[in-house]
Amino acid sequence: MDNAMKSVYDSVLARDPDQPEFHQAVEEVLDSLDPVIEANPEYIDVVRAMVEPERVIQFRVPWYDDDGNLHVNRGFRVQFNSAIGPYKGGLRFHPSVNLSILKFLGFEQVFKNSLTGLPMGGGKGGSDFDPKGKSDSEVKRFCQSFMMELWRHIGADLDVPAGDIGVGGREIGYLFGMYRKLANEFTGVLTGKGRSYGGSRIRPEATGYGLVYFAREMLSTKDKSFDGATVAISGSGNVAQFACEKVIELGGKPVTMSDSSGYIYDPTGIDREKLDWIMDLKNNRRGRMKEYAEHFDGVDYTESKPEPNLNQMWSTKVDVALPCATQNELNGDEAKMLVDGGVTAVAEGANMPCTPDAVDCFLLNGVMFAPGKASNAGGVATSGLEMSQNSIRMSWSREEVDQKLEGIMVNVHKTAHETAERYGMPGNYVAGANIAGFLKVAESTMAQGIL
Numbered sequence: 001m002d003n004a005m006k007s008v009y010d011s012v013l014a015r016d017p018d019q020p021e022f023h024q025a026v027e028e029v030l031d032s033l034d035p036v037i038e039a040n041p042e043y044i045d046v047v048r049a050m051v052e053p054e055r056v057i058q059f060r061v062p063w064y065d066d067d068g069n070l071h072v073n074r075g076f077r078v079q080f081n082s083a084i085g086p087y088k089g090g091l092r093f094h095p096s097v098n099l100s101i102l103k104f105l106g107f108e109q110v111f112k113n114s115l116t117g118l119p120m121g122g123g124k125g126g127s128d129f130d131p132k133g134k135s136d137s138e139v140k141r142f143c144q145s146f147m148m149e150l151w152r153h154i155g156a157d158l159d160v161p162a163g164d165i166g167v168g169g170r171e172i173g174y175l176f177g178m179y180r181k182l183a184n185e186f187t188g189v190l191t192g193k194g195r196s197y198g199g200s201r202i203r204p205e206a207t208g209y210g211l212v213y214f215a216r217e218m219l220s221t222k223d224k225s226f227d228g229a230t231v232a233i234s235g236s237g238n239v240a241q242f243a244c245e246k247v248i249e250l251g252g253k254p255v256t257m258s259d260s261s262g263y264i265y266d267p268t269g270i271d272r273e274k275l276d277w278i279m280d281l282k283n284n285r286r287g288r289m290k291e292y293a294e295h296f297d298g299v300d301y302t303e304s305k306p307e308p309n310l311n312q313m314w315s316t317k318v319d320v321a322l323p324c325a326t327q328n329e330l331n332g333d334e335a336k337m338l339v340d341g342g343v344t345a346v347a348e349g350a351n352m353p354c355t356p357d358a359v360d361c362f363l364l365n366g367v368m369f370a371p372g373k374a375s376n377a378g379g380v381a382t383s384g385l386e387m388s389q390n391s392i393r394m395s396w397s398r399e400e401v402d403q404k405l406e407g408i409m410v411n412v413h414k415t416a417h418e419t420a421e422r423y424g425m426p427g428n429y430v431a432g433a434n435i436a437g438f439l440k441v442a443e444s445t446m447a448q449g450i451l
């Protein structure tokens with residue numbers, strides 16, 4: 001990174017020394033932007049402004065459990081950047097949630113949303129509440145209390161949250177119901193809604209499908225495809241499930257899936273029927289992947305061990321790896337195991353699942369690598385399509401939305417690929433995505449005056 005960028009980065013470190021995930025996300029972007037600042041030195045002021053969120057809201061979320069005990073969680077909304085549209089980004093409910101994680105996610109979201117070509121700014125929010133093991137009524141009471149504060153800060157033209165880890169259709173329903181009651185209006189203020197009250201077809205599938213569309217485009221630049229490819233998928237939530245579905249549809253063979261307790265390896269491949277079983281396990285019975293190995297023959301289950309143990313899932317010999325669980329789940333040593341196993345392409349379904357060491361390892365070894373801000377943009381893009389349908393009070397067919405999603409992902413791939421080439425870094429999707437995402441926001445910020 002050049003001196004001007006280094007001074008921006010140093011100021012980020014000095015201002016919030018306790019936010020390592022945010023530093024990691026900022027460093028990765030600033031590293032890519034040197035050639036842009038060289039060509040447009042005036043953009044350094046935009047960079048200086050962009051690393052600071054426009055607004056951060058933090059609030060108390062008190063709720064009672066089924067036994068009448070009071071719990072007090074912390075709620076957040078980081079409204080990072082609205083230069084090209086209303087803030088847009090998910091809500092995460094997970095015990096690890098803090099300002100560092102939400103700022104990293106909000107910062108990434110700014111570039112991702114810009115890349116989709118849709119008019120959406122970037123934001124992120126959530127709480128350190130853990131929905132795991134909670135009853136439906138507890139989750140409902142929590143969501144209602146969370147919205148009791150959040151509602152005054154969001155709006156269809158201001159900030160439109162969606163789901164993320166721990167926030168699926170059930171949570172969005174409770175949140176939307178409470179917003180509607182408090183604001184006394186029915187608007188498209190949240191995306192990922194149920195189909196019966198304004199949700200878009202394909203939104204649940206969008207991130208996973210979009211990821212596979214992107215990876216398919218990336219593979220095709222080297223005359224490869226998913227047909228007959230062996231695929232490692234991590235996670236077993238929303239993104240992982242629908243990535244698995246699309247891989248199967250394209251003729252690939254997913255052989256691993258995981259949750260925070262461990263991973264399964266199914267050498268015969270997860271087929272349609274087995275995936276239906278996983279979807280029922282995870283979405284209805286809220287069970288663990290371990291049960292898959294107990295239910296199906298010939299499947300290995302390995303419990304996860306804390307660091308410094310390596311996640312052996314990544315030593316599976318595969319053609320494609322799709323990390324779809326959480327940030328920093330795949331480190332440099334684990335990347336090396338994938339490389340040794342002959343992996344051709346890695347595409348991030350989760351946000352920042354690969355550490356900087358892992359990314360370096362892939363790039364140095366000629367593995368095609370897609371950063372989440374490009375390859376998982378299908379989720380937010382389809383949220384954008386949900387906003388459009390809500391605005392015009394129309395509902396598009398499954399085929400129509402899927403076609404638009406596919407078109408957007410093909411275009412995101414093309415933009416990242418061509419931008420990397422234009423700036424002398426062919427095949428470097430990290431640089432291509434960061435630069436292309438930045439340019440649109442930078443131009444808009446300059447045109448409006450840096451405010």
Ligand code: NDP
Binds near residue numbers: 258261324
């Ligand atoms: P879900 O909550 O549906 O699933 C998350 C999955 O990851 C679960 O299998 C979960 O296991 C696992 N997981 C979560 N935290 C950890 C951890 N610390 N260690 C190991 N495994 C973990 O979330 P999503 O599928 O929606 O999101 C997954 C990733 O994709 C996140 O990074 C999210 O930001 C990103 N993303 C999601 C989008 C969306 O539309 N949903 C859009 C773009 C990106 P367990 O159940 O045991 O916790």
